[in-house]
Amino acid sequence: MTCPFTSGVQPTLQSEPQADAPQPALATDKASQALHHFAPALKAYVIARPDLLRQALSHPDLGVRPPEQLLPPALHGRRFGAIYGQWLRMREDEARSAERKALEQALASLDSRMLEAEVQLQARLAMSQGWEAWQWSSLPASLAAMLGVPMSSAADQASLRQQLQALAQALRPESGPRELDAADQACEVLTQGLGRQGPAPLWRGLSLPNWDAAAQAIGFLWQSHEAGAGLLGQALLAGTGHEAELLRLAQSLGVIQHTRRWALHDCRLGDSFVPRGTALLLRLACEQAEPGAGLSFGHGRHQCPGQELALLMAQAALGVARQALAQGIAPPSWQGHHALAHARVPRLADGADRDESLVLADAELPAERAPTPSTTAQESSP
Numbered sequence: 001m002t003c004p005f006t007s008g009v010q011p012t013l014q015s016e017p018q019a020d021a022p023q024p025a026l027a028t029d030k031a032s033q034a035l036h037h038f039a040p041a042l043k044a045y046v047i048a049r050p051d052l053l054r055q056a057l058s059h060p061d062l063g064v065r066p067p068e069q070l071l072p073p074a075l076h077g078r079r080f081g082a083i084y085g086q087w088l089r090m091r092e093d094e095a096r097s098a099e100r101k102a103l104e105q106a107l108a109s110l111d112s113r114m115l116e117a118e119v120q121l122q123a124r125l126a127m128s129q130g131w132e133a134w135q136w137s138s139l140p141a142s143l144a145a146m147l148g149v150p151m152s153s154a155a156d157q158a159s160l161r162q163q164l165q166a167l168a169q170a171l172r173p174e175s176g177p178r179e180l181d182a183a184d185q186a187c188e189v190l191t192q193g194l195g196r197q198g199p200a201p202l203w204r205g206l207s208l209p210n211w212d213a214a215a216q217a218i219g220f221l222w223q224s225h226e227a228g229a230g231l232l233g234q235a236l237l238a239g240t241g242h243e244a245e246l247l248r249l250a251q252s253l254g255v256i257q258h259t260r261r262w263a264l265h266d267c268r269l270g271d272s273f274v275p276r277g278t279a280l281l282l283r284l285a286c287e288q289a290e291p292g293a294g295l296s297f298g299h300g301r302h303q304c305p306g307q308e309l310a311l312l313m314a315q316a317a318l319g320v321a322r323q324a325l326a327q328g329i330a331p332p333s334w335q336g337h338h339a340l341a342h343a344r345v346p347r348l349a350d351g352a353d354r355d356e357s358l359v360l361a362d363a364e365l366p367a368e369r370a371p372t373p374s375t376t377a378q379e380s381s382p
Contacts, residue, residue, distance in 0.1 A: 044260065044279035052270050053282050057259075058300030061267035063092045064260070067277055072171070079184040080170055086215035089223070089302055092264070099211050104305045106205030110146065114201070115309070116316045118142045122151060123320035129154050131332035131348040135236075136161055138317035139228035139310070140221055147217050148200025149193035163189050164225040172341075190218050223306065226343045230255030231314050233346035236321055237334055243318040247311055254285040254296050257344055285344065 038045050047056055056062055065071075070090075075081030084090060088100055119142040126137040137157040144160055145151040151160070163186035169175060170183030191214045195203045202220075206213040234255065235246040263278045274280075284295045297304040304310070325331060330351025338345045 039281070042279075042281055044281040046281050046283060047269075048283040053284065053295060054299050056261055056269055056280060056282055057295070057298060057302065059261070059267065059269065061263060061265045062261040062269070062274075062280065063264045064090055064262075064302060065092070066262045066279070067264050074175065074180060075170075078180055079187045080167065080180070083187050083212075083215045083218055086212045087219035087222075088216065089219065095211075099216075100301075100305060102208055102211070103206070103216060106202060107306055107309055109205050110201055110309070112312060115142070115146065116312065118145050119313045119316035120320055121145075122157070123317040125154060126157060127320060127324050127329070129157070130350045132350075133157065133161075134317070134321060135232050135346075135348050136225070136229045138232060138320070139224045139313050140164060142313055142317075143202065143221055143224050144193070145197075146200065146202035147193075147206075147221070148195040148197050148203040149190075150197045152197075159189070160221075162186075164221060167222055168225065187218065190214075190221065220306065223304070224310070226340060226345055227255050228310065228314070230343050230345040231310065232317055232321075233348055234344070235314065235318055236332070236348070237346055243315040243322070246318060247314055255343055255345065256296065257285040257342055258283050259298070259342070 047053060071081050071085050075084055088096055088103065119138060122141040122145065123134060123138040126134040126141065129137075133154075137160065140160055141151045141157045149160070150156055166179070166182040166186035169179045172179070194200075194214055194217055195207075203213070203217065206216055231247070235243070235249065238246045238249045259282050261280045261282060263274045263276050263280075266276050267274050269280075284298075297307040297310070332348035332350060335347040335349050338347050
C-alpha cells in the first residue's frame with residue numbers, strides 16, 4: 001500500500017514552538033542516501049521507510065523532546081507547562097518506566113462491559129448534538145466519565161471539548177498570551193472535575209502515591225481528543241461493514257501523520273550517523289499496511305498504552321452511529337480535513353434532513369447519572 005497522503009496534505013511543523021537550530025548533514029553511504037532527506041521548511045530529516053521508522057521509534061538515543069528542552073519555550077512557568085511536562089509521552093527520565101507500568105495496570109483493571117456501556121451512553125448523548133459532537137465527544141467524554149468528571153449533559157460534553165481545544169490552541173506556533181492563559185484555565189477546570197462523580201474507576205486506578213495523577217489523567221484525555229476524532233471520522237467514512245473492519249481500515253490509513261524525534265546523543269540510524277540535536281520527522285502515515293501491524297498507535301517505548309482501550313471504545317461509538325443511521329438519521333457530509341499539523345481528521349457536517357427526534361435528548365439520560373459530587377478536587381488529588 002502506498003502512502004495515502006503523498007498527493008494530499010503534507011506534514012507541517014509540529015504544532016508547538018521549537019528553537020531554531022542549524023541541522024548538520026547526516027553521514028551516509030550511497031546505499032542509504034535514499035532513506036531520508038532534509039526538508040528545510042520542517043527543519044528536520046524526513047524518515048519514511050517502515051524498517052527505519054520502527055528503528056527510530058524504539059531507538060534509545062532518539063527522544064521526544066530536543067536535548068535540554070523538556071518544554072516548548074512558551075510553556076515555561078505556565079500551569080499547562082507543568083502538566084505537559086509530566087505526560088509520559090513527553091518524557092524520557094528514569095521514573096517514566098515505572099509510571100507507565102502503573103498506567104497500564106490502571107487501564108487493564110477497567111471493566112470492559114462498564115466502559116462499553118459508558119461509551120454507548122456518551123455517544124448517544126453526543127449524537128443528540130450532531131455528527132461533529134459525536135466525532136469529537138464520544139471517546140473523550142467516556143474517558144472523562146471514567147475519571148469521575150461529570151458527563152451527564154450536552155453542556156458537560158461541550159465544556160470538555162472547549163477545554164481540550166484550548167490545550168490544542170496553546171500548542172500552535174502562533175499562540176500568544178490569550179491562548180496560553182486559556183490553556184492554563186482549561187487545566188484548572190479539568191483538574192477540578194477529576195473524581196467528582198462516582199464510581200470513577202480510572203481515576204481510582206491512577207491515584208497512586210508519588211506521581212501526578214491529575215497530569216496523567218489530562219494527558220489521557222488529550223490523547224483521545226484529535227486522535228479519537230480522526231479514528232472515528234475515518235472509520236465512519238470508510239463505508240459499510242462491521243465496526244471492527246472499519247477500525248482496521250482507519251488504522252491502515254493512519255490518523256497521526258507524523259511524529260518527531262531528536263537525537264539526544266550522537267548515534268546511528270540504519271547506516272547513517274545522526275549527530276546530537278538532529279531533528280527527525282517520522283512519516284507514520286507512509287507505513288505499509290501489514291496484518292496485525294502498523295504504526296497508527298506508535299511503536300517502541302512510546303507506543304500508546306491505551307490501544308486496546310481506544311479500539312474497544314471506538315467500536316462501541318461506531319455501533320451507536322450505525323444504530324442512528326438505521327433509525328433514519330442522515331449520514332454526515334465530508335467537508336475535507338481539519339487544518340491540523342500532525343493529524344488527519346475528517347471534517348463532518350450534519351445532513352440537511354437531520355431529525356432530532358431520532359436521537360437521545362438530555363431529558364432521556366438515566367436519573368442515576370445526575371451529578372453527585374462526593375469529594376472536592378483538593379481531597380481527590382494525590
